[in-house]
Amino acid sequence: MAPKLQILVLISGSGSNLQALIDSVAGKSSPQIDAEIAAVISSSTAAYGLTRAKNADIPTIVHDLQQYYEDIPKDDKVRRREARKTFNVDLAEKVLKFDPDLIVCAGWMLILSPSFLHPISEKGIPIINLHPALPGQFDGINAIERAWQAGQRGEITKGGVMIHRVIKEVDRGEPLVVKELEFRKEETIDDYEERVHTAEHIAIVEATILALNEVKEKRVVLPSVENLQLSDQ
Ligand SMILES: Nc1nc2c(c(=O)[nH]1)N[C@@H](CN(C=O)c1ccc(C(=O)N[C@@H](CCC(=O)O)C(=O)O)cc1)CN2
Numbered sequence: 001m002a003p004k005l006q007i008l009v010l011i012s013g014s015g016s017n018l019q020a021l022i023d024s025v026a027g028k029s030s031p032q033i034d035a036e037i038a039a040v041i042s043s044s045t046a047a048y049g050l051t052r053a054k055n056a057d058i059p060t061i062v063h064d065l066q067q068y069y070e071d072i073p074k075d076d077k078v079r080r081r082e083a084r085k086t087f088n089v090d091l092a093e094k095v096l097k098f099d100p101d102l103i104v105c106a107g108w109m110l111i112l113s114p115s116f117l118h119p120i121s122e123k124g125i126p127i128i129n130l131h132p133a134l135p136g137q138f139d140g141i142n143a144i145e146r147a148w149q150a151g152q153r154g155e156i157t158k159g160g161v162m163i164h165r166v167i168k169e170v171d172r173g174e175p176l177v178v179k180e181l182e183f184r185k186e187e188t189i190d191d192y193e194e195r196v197h198t199a200e201h202i203a204i205v206e207a208t209i210l211a212l213n214e215v216k217e218k219r220v221v222l223p224s225v226e227n228l229q230l231s232d233q
Pocket residue numbers: 105108109110111112113129130131132139140141165166167168169170171172173
C-alpha cells in the first residue's frame with residue numbers, strides 16, 4: 001500500500017477551515033481527502049485551531065513572529081526586516097522537517113516572503129491559500145468586510161471565496177476553486193460572513209483534493225523494465 005500523502009496546514013486563528021480538513025481526512029465529511037495532516041503550524045499561541053489539531057492528535061507548532069520582534073524597537077525598520085526574514089527562513093526549516101506533499105494556508109495571516117517560498121519551491125512543494133474574496137478582489141486582510149461593504153454600496157453584485165496557489169504576489173496566484181456568493185439586499189455582515197465560511201469549508205476540501213491529485217499525477221511511477229518485459233510475454 002502506498003504511503004499516504006502528507007499535508008501541512010498553516011493557521012493563525014479559530015481553525016474552522018482546519019477542522020473541515022480534519023473532518024474530511026477522518027472520513028467524517030464528504031468528499032474525503034485521501035491524505036494525512038502531518039502537522040499544524042500556527043502563527044499565534046492563542047489560535048483555537050491548535051486545540052482542534054490536538055484533539056485530532058495532530059502535531060502542532062507555534063511559530064510566533066512577535067518572538068522574533070522582541071527587544072527590537074518598532075521604529076528599527078532594518079532589524080525588524082532582518083527579524084522577519086529569519087522568521088520566514090525558520091518557518092521553512094520547520095515545515096521541511098515534515099517533508100509535506102502539500103502546504104495549505106487555512107487562515108494564515110502573514111505574508112510569506114521569498115525566504116520561505118524559495119526553499120519550499122526548491123523542494124517542489126505546492127502551497128495553496130484560502131482567501132475570502134473572488135480572484136482579483138480585495139487582496140489582503142479584512143476581505144470579507146471590504147467585499148460586504150462594496151456590495152452594500154452597489155459597487156459589486158457578488159462576493160465569494162477562492163483557493164489559489166500561493167506565489168510571491170499576495171492573493172494573485174492561480175485560482176484552483178472559486179465559489180461565488182450573490183449579495184443579498186439588507187443582509188447583515190454577520191449573515192454574509194456565515195455564508196462565506198460555509199463556502200470556505202467546502203472550497204478548501206475540494207481544492208486540497210485537486211492539489212493532491214496534481215501531486216499524485218506528478219508521482220506517476222512508470223512500470224520497471226522487468227514488468228514491461230513480463231507483460232509482453
Ligand atoms: N506570498 C504570499 N503570502 C501569503 C499569501 C499569498 O498569496 N502570497 N496569502 C496570504 C493569506 N492572506 C490572504 O488570503 C493574507 C494574510 C495576511 C496579509 C497581511 O497583510 N498580513 C500582514 C499582517 C496583517 C496584520 O496582522 O495586521 C503581514 O504579513 O505583515 C495579507 C494576505 C498568506 N500569505
